[in-house]
Amino acid sequence: MNIAVCVKQVTDTEATAKLEPSSWRLDRSVTCILNPYDEYAVEEALRIKEAHGGEVTVVCMGPENATDAVRKALAMGADSAVLVSDPALAGSDAQATAYVLAEALKTFSWDLVLFGLRSTDGETGCVPGAVAEKLGVPLLSALSKVDIQGTTLTVHRETDEGYVAYECPAPAVLSVIKGINEPRYPSMKGIMSAKKKPLDIKDVGALGLDTTQVGLESAKTRVLSARSPEPRKAGVKVEDDGSGAEKIADFLTGAKLV
Amino acid sequence: MSDKEGILVVAEPKDGKLANVTLESITRARALTGAVGGPVSVVVMGADTAPFVAQAGRYGAERVYTADSPELAVFRPGPFVDTVAAAIAAADPAVVLCSGSPDGRDVAAGIAARLGLGLLVDITAIEAQSGAVTVTHPCFGGSLIVEKQATTIPLIATVRSNSFAREEAAVEPQVVALSVEFSADSLLAKVLAVACENAGIVSLEEASIIVAGGRGVGSAENFALIQALADELGAAVVADELGAAVAASRAVVDAGWKSHPYQVGQTGKTVSPGLYIACGISGAIQHRAGMQTSDCIVAINKDPDAPIFSCADFGVVGDLLQVVPALTEQIRKRKAAS
Numbered sequence A: 001m002n003i004a005v006c007v008k009q010v011t012d013t014e015a016t017a018k019l020e021p022s023s024w025r026l027d028r029s030v031t032c033i034l035n036p037y038d039e040y041a042v043e044e045a046l047r048i049k050e051a052h053g054g055e056v057t058v059v060c061m062g063p064e065n066a067t068d069a070v071r072k073a074l075a076m077g078a079d080s081a082v083l084v085s086d087p088a089l090a091g092s093d094a095q096a097t098a099y100v101l102a103e104a105l106k107t108f109s110w111d112l113v114l115f116g117l118r119s120t121d122g123e124t125g126c127v128p129g130a131v132a133e134k135l136g137v138p139l140l141s142a143l144s145k146v147d148i149q150g151t152t153l154t155v156h157r158e159t160d161e162g163y164v165a166y167e168c169p170a171p172a173v174l175s176v177i178k179g180i181n182e183p184r185y186p187s188m189k190g191i192m193s194a195k196k197k198p199l200d201i202k203d204v205g206a207l208g209l210d211t212t213q214v215g216l217e218s219a220k221t222r223v224l225s226a227r228s229p230e231p232r233k234a235g236v237k238v239e240d241d242g243s244g245a246e247k248i249a250d251f252l253t254g255a256k257l258v
Numbered sequence B: 001m002s003d004k005e006g007i008l009v010v011a012e013p014k015d016g017k018l019a020n021v022t023l024e025s026i027t028r029a030r031a032l033t034g035a036v037g038g039p040v041s042v043v044v045m046g047a048d049t050a051p052f053v054a055q056a057g058r059y060g061a062e063r064v065y066t067a068d069s070p071e072l073a074v075f076r077p078g079p080f081v082d083t084v085a086a087a088i089a090a091a092d093p094a095v096v097l098c099s100g101s102p103d104g105r106d107v108a109a110g111i112a113a114r115l116g117l118g119l120l121v122d123i124t125a126i127e128a129q130s131g132a133v134t135v136t137h138p139c140f141g142g143s144l145i146v147e148k149q150a151t152t153i154p155l156i157a158t159v160r161s162n163s164f165a166r167e168e169a170a171v172e173p174q175v176v177a178l179s180v181e182f183s184a185d186s187l188l189a190k191v192l193a194v195a196c197e198n199a200g201i202v203s204l205e206e207a208s209i210i211v212a213g214g215r216g217v218g219s220a221e222n223f224a225l226i227q228a229l230a231d232e233l234g235a236a237v238v239a240d241e242l243g244a245a246v247a248a249s250r251a252v253v254d255a256g257w258k259s260h261p262y263q264v265g266q267t268g269k270t271v272s273p274g275l276y277i278a279c280g281i282s283g284a285i286q287h288r289a290g291m292q293t294s295d296c297i298v299a300i301n302k303d304p305d306a307p308i309f310s311c312a313d314f315g316v317v318g319d320l321l322q323v324v325p326a327l328t329e330q331i332r333k334r335k336a337a338s
């Protein structure tokens, strides 16, 4: 079973995210990491490959330095990678990103496309659904379990009450949640061999992309402003001298919360 | 100018009723019709939509599109996207609002891609002025508040729970039955089973009060103290509110004391309840990312320097194993007295 895993490079949450006021694009001078959710997707792809054979291809859209995130996925064990990178793609919204990823996915054959549930920066969680629609294959999102028999998938989608089990033939687009597995750390050997694995960097021309569908200008959404929220002010803090609970209860009653 | 008018709310069922986020969206939509025109319509999908129609009308939906089909009994993106596309074709709205839940997100993503619509996700505010619609979206773990517009009409947005008030304004809705042909491709994924081991659970996104426990709770057994406080607070909230839910930090989930659906934070759920009580949670940035838009935060932690206190409206430095049961008792006493 050949698997494509779509990954994104995101800013580290520990670093404060900033948008450039001139373009409302992400200031990428801060520390970047492989989107934490995508580690679960990469791990799941590797487990499927280990059980059923096949190739794992990483697909990423991002700036040139997104090679760091891509190399991490390769170091975990993916076989090869495609990075779509072009200044014309800067400022693409979730829809444009889905278009680019779908076009990149049309350039090779796969049985499954895996995504992390969402990115920790834009946090839309909508790219998997949009990619599935563009590719014309079923979407199964927020999965906590994926089993494969031949070309049939049995998956669990997490719900508040428990889960819903679905059966679906490949090809399909899946997104996975934290908890589906425990992502491996890249080994030293993995990190070394990742440097030699094929990483194909493609620009807009190489993929034959329609430039009216990508980039800041053609985005179907516009950012008007971005600001940091008013920092929450620390309120009252009291030492518990045996009356702590009573004081909380007084506070809650006073604020009409109970 | 577009001649598209009105707002279509894509209903989300929850335990045989409409989810709160749907009722909140209908309520908010009513206030926007001045600028984007009417009507407020709702599309309800399921095996039997009759109860949803009545409820949508009670909250002021002037028109309700219904799709009754066994294929719509349990959520699947395929037939749900087909149905919403049919509702959009019928209603020709200027704005489409979906729930910010996983289901709503999948529908919105599919619709946006199919119809080429601007997609605005997880919004916490929506304003309209002479046709221009502006939304607010907290992102990067709540560290940035972004104001956005879509360049398409209609636009489609997903709404975060607990962002808008929920008010009844009963009308007799006009009911329009949709006839939707599902494509074979849409039905490729089949539902095998629905497991409801946590049936009746108050969903974290919809809860008006959340009591969350961290590593400081000490053990899975001790979570009974957290649950007891949630139960007591839940019983104390006014009727029609969804009540109180228990949540956990990632440290707790990683330790196996609670399962992943309980996790709040960057790799868990994003919640905005009226009251969030953090017990034995240090307040790491990844945890705060999921809860810092709560209206009121109370923290109980034995470390006076725990970062959680910097975002707490009320903090008690103390041992939660003492303070939490005492608080449960306080709430019980006050309820009995009132």
Ligand SMILES: Cc1cc2nc3c(=O)[nH]c(=O)nc-3n(C[C@H](O)[C@H](O)[C@H](O)COP(=O)(O)OP(=O)(O)OC[C@H]3O[C@@H](n4cnc5c(N)ncnc54)[C@H](O)[C@@H]3O)c2cc1C
Binding pocket: A036, B213, B214, B215, B216, B217, B248, B249, B250, B251, B252, B263, B264, B265, B266, B267, B268, B269, B279, B280, B281, B282, B283, B284, B285, B286, B287, B290, B300, B301, B302, B303, B306, B318, B319, B320, B321
């Ligand atoms: C990529 C990434 C994603 C992450 N995503 C999430 C996420 O989604 N959600 C999340 O929560 N975390 C997340 N984390 C983890 C986060 O960084 C913290 O490690 C985690 O939140 C800590 O959980 P905690 O506060 O329960 O535990 P700790 O940090 O260990 O804090 C325990 C607290 O309990 C207090 N305490 C102990 N005993 C008592 C007592 N008897 N009475 C009162 N107080 C007591 C201590 O003083 C301490 O402050 C993520 C981390 C990374 C790197």
